[in-house]
Amino acid sequence: MQEKKKQIPSLVKDPKLIEKRREQIIEAAVDLFIHKGFHKTTTREIARASGFSIGTLYEYIESKEDVLYLVCDAIHNEVETRLRETITPNGTGLKILTMALKNFFRVMDQVNDRVLLIYQETKSLPPETIKYVLRREEEIAGIFVEILHKGIEDGSIRIDEKDVKLMAHNIMVLGEMWTFRRWTLSRDYSLEEYTEKQISLLLREISGSVQ
Template structure:
Protein backbone atom coordinates (compact mmCIF):
# COMPACT_ATOMS: atom_id res chain seq x y z
CA UNK A 1 0.00 0.00 0.00
CA UNK A 2 1.31 3.43 -0.93
CA UNK A 3 2.24 5.74 1.91
CA UNK A 4 0.17 8.88 2.08
CA UNK A 5 2.06 12.12 2.39
CA UNK A 6 1.91 14.06 5.62
CA UNK A 7 -0.24 17.11 4.86
CA UNK A 8 1.59 20.40 5.31
CA UNK A 9 -0.90 22.90 6.77
CA UNK A 10 -1.65 26.04 4.75
CA UNK A 11 -3.64 29.11 5.73
CA UNK A 12 -4.66 29.50 2.07
CA UNK A 13 -7.74 27.54 1.00
CA UNK A 14 -7.29 27.87 -2.77
CA UNK A 15 -5.45 24.62 -3.54
CA UNK A 16 -4.39 25.71 -7.01
CA UNK A 17 -2.78 28.82 -5.55
CA UNK A 18 -1.13 26.68 -2.86
CA UNK A 19 0.34 24.48 -5.59
CA UNK A 20 1.68 27.48 -7.52
CA UNK A 21 3.18 29.22 -4.50
CA UNK A 22 4.73 26.05 -3.12
CA UNK A 23 6.28 25.45 -6.54
CA UNK A 24 7.94 28.87 -6.28
CA UNK A 25 9.09 28.08 -2.75
CA UNK A 26 10.51 24.68 -3.74
CA UNK A 27 12.50 26.06 -6.69
CA UNK A 28 13.90 28.92 -4.61
CA UNK A 29 14.76 26.63 -1.71
CA UNK A 30 16.61 24.11 -3.88
CA UNK A 31 18.85 26.84 -5.30
CA UNK A 32 19.63 28.15 -1.83
CA UNK A 33 20.06 24.75 -0.17
CA UNK A 34 22.46 23.64 -2.92
CA UNK A 35 24.42 26.91 -2.69
CA UNK A 36 24.51 27.41 1.08
CA UNK A 37 23.32 24.18 2.66
CA UNK A 38 20.05 23.54 4.48
CA UNK A 39 21.16 24.75 7.90
CA UNK A 40 22.74 28.01 6.70
CA UNK A 41 19.71 29.02 4.66
CA UNK A 42 17.07 31.10 6.41
CA UNK A 43 13.36 31.15 5.72
CA UNK A 44 13.67 34.88 5.04
CA UNK A 45 16.13 34.12 2.24
CA UNK A 46 13.75 31.52 0.82
CA UNK A 47 10.92 34.05 0.91
CA UNK A 48 13.01 36.71 -0.82
CA UNK A 49 14.24 34.39 -3.58
CA UNK A 50 10.75 33.00 -4.19
CA UNK A 51 9.35 36.52 -4.55
CA UNK A 52 7.19 36.31 -1.43
CA UNK A 53 7.12 38.27 1.79
CA UNK A 54 8.10 36.38 4.92
CA UNK A 55 4.53 36.64 6.21
CA UNK A 56 3.16 35.29 2.95
CA UNK A 57 5.67 32.42 3.02
CA UNK A 58 4.31 31.29 6.37
CA UNK A 59 0.83 31.10 4.89
CA UNK A 60 2.06 28.12 2.85
CA UNK A 61 4.58 26.39 5.13
CA UNK A 62 5.30 26.32 8.85
CA UNK A 63 9.04 25.62 8.91
CA UNK A 64 12.16 25.15 6.83
CA UNK A 65 11.79 21.39 7.35
CA UNK A 66 8.40 21.61 5.61
CA UNK A 67 10.17 23.03 2.55
CA UNK A 68 12.72 20.19 2.46
CA UNK A 69 9.92 17.66 2.82
CA UNK A 70 8.02 19.26 -0.07
CA UNK A 71 11.16 19.07 -2.23
CA UNK A 72 11.53 15.34 -1.47
CA UNK A 73 7.85 14.65 -2.11
CA UNK A 74 7.98 16.59 -5.38
CA UNK A 75 10.76 14.50 -6.92
CA UNK A 76 9.44 11.16 -5.70
CA UNK A 77 5.95 11.90 -7.00
CA UNK A 78 7.37 12.86 -10.41
CA UNK A 79 9.45 9.66 -10.66
CA UNK A 80 6.56 7.40 -9.63
CA UNK A 81 4.20 9.02 -12.13
CA UNK A 82 6.73 8.43 -14.93
CA UNK A 83 7.22 4.77 -13.98
CA UNK A 84 3.51 4.09 -13.50
CA UNK A 85 2.77 5.57 -16.91
CA UNK A 86 5.37 3.33 -18.55
CA UNK A 87 3.99 0.25 -16.80
CA UNK A 88 0.51 0.76 -18.25
CA UNK A 89 1.77 0.16 -21.78
CA UNK A 90 1.43 -3.29 -23.31
CA UNK A 91 5.14 -3.99 -23.65
CA UNK A 92 7.01 -7.13 -22.63
CA UNK A 93 8.82 -6.92 -19.34
CA UNK A 94 12.12 -6.39 -21.16
CA UNK A 95 10.76 -3.52 -23.27
CA UNK A 96 9.12 -1.95 -20.23
CA UNK A 97 12.38 -2.20 -18.31
CA UNK A 98 14.38 -0.52 -21.10
CA UNK A 99 11.84 2.32 -21.36
CA UNK A 100 11.54 2.70 -17.58
CA UNK A 101 15.32 2.94 -17.19
CA UNK A 102 15.40 5.65 -19.88
CA UNK A 103 12.58 7.60 -18.22
CA UNK A 104 14.10 7.25 -14.75
CA UNK A 105 17.54 8.38 -15.87
CA UNK A 106 15.99 11.39 -17.64
CA UNK A 107 14.20 12.42 -14.45
CA UNK A 108 17.46 12.03 -12.50
CA UNK A 109 19.15 14.31 -15.05
CA UNK A 110 16.37 16.89 -15.02
CA UNK A 111 16.23 16.96 -11.21
CA UNK A 112 19.86 16.37 -10.37
CA UNK A 113 20.04 19.32 -7.95
CA UNK A 114 16.96 18.00 -6.16
CA UNK A 115 18.42 14.48 -5.99
CA UNK A 116 21.69 15.73 -4.53
CA UNK A 117 19.82 17.84 -2.02
CA UNK A 118 17.69 14.93 -0.81
CA UNK A 119 20.71 12.77 -0.02
CA UNK A 120 22.74 15.58 1.51
CA UNK A 121 20.00 16.89 3.78
CA UNK A 122 17.68 13.93 4.38
CA UNK A 123 18.88 13.59 7.96
CA UNK A 124 17.49 17.05 8.71
CA UNK A 125 13.89 15.83 8.41
CA UNK A 126 12.00 14.99 11.62
CA UNK A 127 11.00 11.36 12.21
CA UNK A 128 7.59 11.12 10.58
CA UNK A 129 8.66 13.04 7.49
CA UNK A 130 11.87 11.01 7.18
CA UNK A 131 9.97 7.72 7.36
CA UNK A 132 7.61 8.89 4.62
CA UNK A 133 10.46 9.96 2.31
CA UNK A 134 12.31 6.66 2.80
CA UNK A 135 9.08 4.78 2.10
CA UNK A 136 8.73 6.70 -1.18
CA UNK A 137 12.27 5.60 -2.08
CA UNK A 138 11.16 2.02 -1.51
CA UNK A 139 8.14 2.59 -3.76
CA UNK A 140 10.42 3.60 -6.62
CA UNK A 141 12.50 0.45 -6.14
CA UNK A 142 9.34 -1.67 -5.96
CA UNK A 143 8.22 -0.37 -9.38
CA UNK A 144 11.40 -1.78 -10.90
CA UNK A 145 10.84 -5.03 -8.99
CA UNK A 146 7.40 -5.35 -10.61
CA UNK A 147 8.84 -4.68 -14.07
CA UNK A 148 11.51 -7.34 -13.56
CA UNK A 149 8.90 -9.81 -12.31
CA UNK A 150 6.81 -9.09 -15.42
CA UNK A 151 9.82 -9.92 -17.58
CA UNK A 152 10.43 -13.17 -15.71
CA UNK A 153 6.76 -14.11 -16.07
CA UNK A 154 6.56 -13.41 -19.81
CA UNK A 155 9.95 -14.97 -20.56
CA UNK A 156 11.57 -11.80 -21.88
CA UNK A 157 14.03 -11.64 -18.96
CA UNK A 158 16.02 -14.42 -17.33
CA UNK A 159 16.62 -13.60 -13.68
CA UNK A 160 16.47 -15.63 -10.50
CA UNK A 161 13.53 -14.45 -8.35
CA UNK A 162 15.90 -14.06 -5.41
CA UNK A 163 17.90 -11.47 -7.34
CA UNK A 164 14.95 -9.24 -8.26
CA UNK A 165 15.15 -6.89 -5.27
CA UNK A 166 18.91 -6.47 -5.56
CA UNK A 167 18.69 -5.78 -9.30
CA UNK A 168 15.95 -3.19 -8.71
CA UNK A 169 18.16 -1.40 -6.17
CA UNK A 170 21.08 -1.54 -8.62
CA UNK A 171 18.98 0.19 -11.29
CA UNK A 172 17.90 2.97 -8.93
CA UNK A 173 21.48 3.56 -7.76
CA UNK A 174 22.77 3.68 -11.35
CA UNK A 175 20.20 6.35 -12.15
CA UNK A 176 21.13 8.36 -9.09
CA UNK A 177 24.83 8.00 -9.94
CA UNK A 178 24.29 10.24 -12.97
CA UNK A 179 23.28 13.01 -10.55
CA UNK A 180 26.00 12.24 -7.99
CA UNK A 181 28.90 11.88 -10.43
CA UNK A 182 27.85 13.81 -13.50
CA UNK A 183 30.76 16.18 -12.86
CA UNK A 184 32.99 13.28 -13.99
CA UNK A 185 30.70 11.15 -16.17
CA UNK A 186 29.51 14.16 -18.17
CA UNK A 187 33.03 14.65 -19.54
CA UNK A 188 32.88 11.26 -21.25
CA UNK A 189 29.21 10.51 -21.94
CA UNK A 190 26.02 12.26 -22.93
CA UNK A 191 22.95 11.23 -20.96
CA UNK A 192 21.79 9.05 -23.85
CA UNK A 193 25.18 7.34 -24.10
CA UNK A 194 25.29 6.76 -20.35
CA UNK A 195 21.76 5.33 -20.44
CA UNK A 196 22.58 3.04 -23.35
CA UNK A 197 25.73 1.68 -21.70
CA UNK A 198 24.09 1.13 -18.33
CA UNK A 199 21.01 -0.48 -19.87
CA UNK A 200 23.25 -2.87 -21.78
CA UNK A 201 25.09 -3.78 -18.58
CA UNK A 202 21.83 -4.29 -16.69
CA UNK A 203 20.47 -6.59 -19.40
CA UNK A 204 23.61 -8.70 -19.67
CA UNK A 205 22.88 -12.16 -18.40
CA UNK A 206 19.11 -11.49 -18.21
CA UNK A 207 18.29 -11.89 -21.91
CA UNK A 208 16.96 -15.13 -23.37
CA UNK A 209 19.22 -16.58 -26.09
CA UNK A 210 16.91 -15.46 -28.91
CA UNK A 211 17.22 -11.83 -27.77
CA UNK A 212 20.95 -11.58 -27.06
CA UNK A 213 21.70 -10.06 -30.45
CA UNK A 214 18.81 -7.54 -30.36
Protein backbone atom coordinates (compact mmCIF):
# COMPACT_ATOMS: atom_id res chain seq x y z
CA MET A 1 0.00 0.00 0.00
CA GLN A 2 1.41 3.36 -1.08
CA GLU A 3 1.85 5.96 1.66
CA LYS A 4 -0.12 9.13 1.05
CA LYS A 5 1.43 12.56 1.12
CA LYS A 6 0.82 14.14 4.50
CA GLN A 7 -1.78 16.89 4.45
CA ILE A 8 -0.74 19.63 6.86
CA PRO A 9 -3.73 21.66 8.06
CA SER A 10 -3.66 25.44 7.74
CA LEU A 11 -5.91 28.10 9.25
CA VAL A 12 -5.35 30.15 6.09
CA LYS A 13 -7.53 29.28 3.10
CA ASP A 14 -5.62 31.00 0.28
CA PRO A 15 -3.51 28.26 -1.43
CA LYS A 16 -1.07 30.76 -2.96
CA LEU A 17 -0.47 32.45 0.36
CA ILE A 18 -0.01 29.06 2.06
CA GLU A 19 2.59 28.11 -0.56
CA LYS A 20 4.41 31.43 -0.23
CA ARG A 21 4.52 31.38 3.59
CA ARG A 22 5.55 27.73 3.73
CA GLU A 23 8.41 28.44 1.33
CA GLN A 24 9.57 31.13 3.77
CA ILE A 25 9.26 28.67 6.66
CA ILE A 26 11.20 25.98 4.77
CA GLU A 27 14.10 28.27 3.88
CA ALA A 28 14.35 29.58 7.44
CA ALA A 29 14.08 26.11 8.97
CA VAL A 30 16.67 24.53 6.66
CA ASP A 31 19.32 27.00 7.77
CA LEU A 32 18.44 26.57 11.45
CA PHE A 33 18.23 22.76 11.30
CA ILE A 34 21.59 22.54 9.51
CA HIS A 35 23.40 24.79 11.98
CA LYS A 36 21.60 23.94 15.24
CA GLY A 37 19.93 20.60 14.61
CA PHE A 38 16.23 19.82 14.63
CA HIS A 39 15.87 19.23 18.36
CA LYS A 40 17.75 22.36 19.44
CA THR A 41 15.78 24.62 17.11
CA THR A 42 12.59 26.14 18.53
CA THR A 43 9.45 27.07 16.63
CA ARG A 44 9.92 30.63 17.90
CA GLU A 45 13.32 30.76 16.19
CA ILE A 46 11.78 29.41 12.98
CA ALA A 47 9.07 32.06 13.12
CA ARG A 48 11.59 34.85 13.73
CA ALA A 49 13.83 33.67 10.88
CA SER A 50 10.77 33.39 8.62
CA GLY A 51 9.91 37.02 9.28
CA PHE A 52 6.70 36.67 11.23
CA SER A 53 5.31 36.00 14.71
CA ILE A 54 4.94 32.62 16.41
CA GLY A 55 1.17 33.03 16.12
CA THR A 56 1.42 33.49 12.36
CA LEU A 57 3.68 30.45 12.08
CA TYR A 58 1.02 28.27 13.69
CA GLU A 59 -1.51 29.44 11.10
CA TYR A 60 0.46 27.42 8.54
CA ILE A 61 1.73 24.41 10.52
CA GLU A 62 0.72 22.52 13.66
CA SER A 63 4.10 21.37 14.97
CA LYS A 64 7.87 21.50 14.46
CA GLU A 65 7.60 18.00 12.96
CA ASP A 66 5.36 19.49 10.26
CA VAL A 67 8.17 21.89 9.40
CA LEU A 68 10.70 19.05 9.15
CA TYR A 69 8.33 17.14 6.88
CA LEU A 70 7.92 20.20 4.63
CA VAL A 71 11.70 20.58 4.51
CA CYS A 72 12.25 16.91 3.53
CA ASP A 73 9.55 17.05 0.88
CA ALA A 74 10.91 20.29 -0.59
CA ILE A 75 14.43 18.84 -0.86
CA HIS A 76 13.18 15.71 -2.61
CA ASN A 77 11.08 17.82 -4.98
CA GLU A 78 14.10 19.92 -5.88
CA VAL A 79 16.29 16.89 -6.60
CA GLU A 80 13.55 15.16 -8.62
CA THR A 81 12.65 18.27 -10.63
CA ARG A 82 16.24 19.04 -11.55
CA LEU A 83 16.93 15.42 -12.43
CA ARG A 84 13.88 15.15 -14.70
CA GLU A 85 15.06 18.22 -16.59
CA THR A 86 17.76 16.04 -18.14
CA ILE A 87 15.29 13.50 -19.55
CA THR A 88 14.32 14.19 -23.14
CA PRO A 89 12.59 11.99 -25.73
CA ASN A 90 15.67 12.34 -27.96
CA GLY A 91 18.82 10.27 -27.73
CA THR A 92 19.55 6.74 -26.59
CA GLY A 93 19.00 5.54 -23.07
CA LEU A 94 22.77 5.47 -22.63
CA LYS A 95 23.13 9.12 -23.66
CA ILE A 96 20.27 10.19 -21.41
CA LEU A 97 21.71 8.18 -18.51
CA THR A 98 25.09 9.90 -18.91
CA MET A 99 23.46 13.34 -18.81
CA ALA A 100 21.26 12.34 -15.86
CA LEU A 101 24.27 11.07 -13.91
CA LYS A 102 26.19 14.31 -14.43
CA ASN A 103 23.19 16.36 -13.35
CA PHE A 104 22.47 14.11 -10.37
CA PHE A 105 26.01 14.37 -8.99
CA ARG A 106 25.96 18.14 -9.56
CA VAL A 107 22.65 18.52 -7.73
CA MET A 108 23.82 16.34 -4.85
CA ASP A 109 26.86 18.58 -4.50
CA GLN A 110 24.74 21.74 -4.54
CA VAL A 111 22.21 20.50 -1.97
CA ASN A 112 24.80 18.63 0.08
CA ASP A 113 23.81 20.11 3.46
CA ARG A 114 20.11 19.55 2.79
CA VAL A 115 20.55 15.89 1.88
CA LEU A 116 22.60 15.36 5.05
CA LEU A 117 19.79 17.02 6.97
CA ILE A 118 17.24 14.51 5.66
CA TYR A 119 19.32 11.53 6.75
CA GLN A 120 20.20 13.00 10.13
CA GLU A 121 16.75 14.20 11.16
CA THR A 122 14.15 12.03 9.39
CA LYS A 123 14.08 9.71 12.42
CA SER A 124 12.38 12.55 14.32
CA LEU A 125 9.26 12.21 12.16
CA PRO A 126 6.27 9.96 12.97
CA PRO A 127 6.53 6.41 11.49
CA GLU A 128 3.92 6.95 8.77
CA THR A 129 5.57 10.17 7.67
CA ILE A 130 8.97 8.46 7.56
CA LYS A 131 7.48 5.88 5.17
CA TYR A 132 6.36 8.68 2.86
CA VAL A 133 9.77 10.38 2.95
CA LEU A 134 11.50 7.08 2.13
CA ARG A 135 9.05 6.48 -0.72
CA ARG A 136 10.13 9.81 -2.21
CA GLU A 137 13.67 8.40 -2.27
CA GLU A 138 12.38 5.40 -4.20
CA GLU A 139 10.59 7.67 -6.66
CA ILE A 140 13.86 9.43 -7.45
CA ALA A 141 15.55 6.05 -7.95
CA GLY A 142 12.61 5.26 -10.24
CA ILE A 143 13.80 7.94 -12.65
CA PHE A 144 16.97 5.93 -13.23
CA VAL A 145 14.88 2.77 -13.60
CA GLU A 146 12.98 4.50 -16.44
CA ILE A 147 16.20 5.54 -18.16
CA LEU A 148 17.75 2.09 -17.82
CA HIS A 149 14.64 0.48 -19.32
CA LYS A 150 14.80 2.89 -22.26
CA GLY A 151 18.41 1.90 -22.83
CA ILE A 152 17.55 -1.80 -22.72
CA GLU A 153 14.77 -1.24 -25.26
CA ASP A 154 16.94 0.70 -27.72
CA GLY A 155 19.94 -1.61 -27.24
CA SER A 156 22.33 1.02 -25.89
CA ILE A 157 22.38 -0.53 -22.41
CA ARG A 158 23.11 -4.18 -21.69
CA ILE A 159 21.90 -5.17 -18.25
CA ASP A 160 19.72 -8.01 -17.01
CA GLU A 161 16.17 -6.85 -16.36
CA LYS A 162 16.25 -8.26 -12.83
CA ASP A 163 19.23 -6.02 -12.02
CA VAL A 164 17.71 -2.73 -13.18
CA LYS A 165 16.35 -1.68 -9.80
CA LEU A 166 19.59 -2.66 -8.07
CA MET A 167 21.57 -0.54 -10.54
CA ALA A 168 19.22 2.40 -9.99
CA HIS A 169 19.76 2.25 -6.24
CA ASN A 170 23.49 1.81 -6.79
CA ILE A 171 23.43 5.10 -8.73
CA MET A 172 21.59 6.77 -5.85
CA VAL A 173 24.26 5.57 -3.41
CA LEU A 174 27.04 6.91 -5.64
CA GLY A 175 25.42 10.34 -5.60
CA GLU A 176 24.94 10.18 -1.85
CA MET A 177 28.54 9.01 -1.43
CA TRP A 178 29.71 12.41 -2.62
CA THR A 179 27.41 13.99 -0.04
CA PHE A 180 28.51 11.79 2.87
CA ARG A 181 32.18 11.35 1.95
CA ARG A 182 32.97 14.64 0.22
CA TRP A 183 35.06 15.68 3.22
CA THR A 184 37.66 13.08 2.23
CA LEU A 185 36.95 12.44 -1.48
CA SER A 186 37.46 16.13 -2.29
CA ARG A 187 41.09 15.80 -1.21
CA ASP A 188 41.78 13.61 -4.24
CA TYR A 189 38.96 14.43 -6.68
CA SER A 190 37.14 17.51 -7.88
CA LEU A 191 33.40 17.03 -8.42
CA GLU A 192 34.05 16.80 -12.16
CA GLU A 193 36.74 14.14 -11.69
CA TYR A 194 34.55 12.15 -9.30
CA THR A 195 31.65 12.35 -11.76
CA GLU A 196 33.70 11.22 -14.75
CA LYS A 197 35.28 8.34 -12.82
CA GLN A 198 31.97 7.03 -11.51
CA ILE A 199 30.29 7.37 -14.91
CA SER A 200 33.18 5.49 -16.52
CA LEU A 201 32.85 2.65 -14.01
CA LEU A 202 29.07 2.48 -14.39
CA LEU A 203 29.10 2.56 -18.18
CA ARG A 204 31.75 -0.17 -18.29
CA GLU A 205 29.31 -2.35 -16.33
CA ILE A 206 26.23 -1.69 -18.41
CA SER A 207 27.53 -0.97 -21.92
CA GLY A 208 30.92 -2.68 -22.18
CA SER A 209 29.73 -4.96 -24.97
CA VAL A 210 27.67 -2.32 -26.78
CA GLN A 211 29.26 -1.07 -30.00
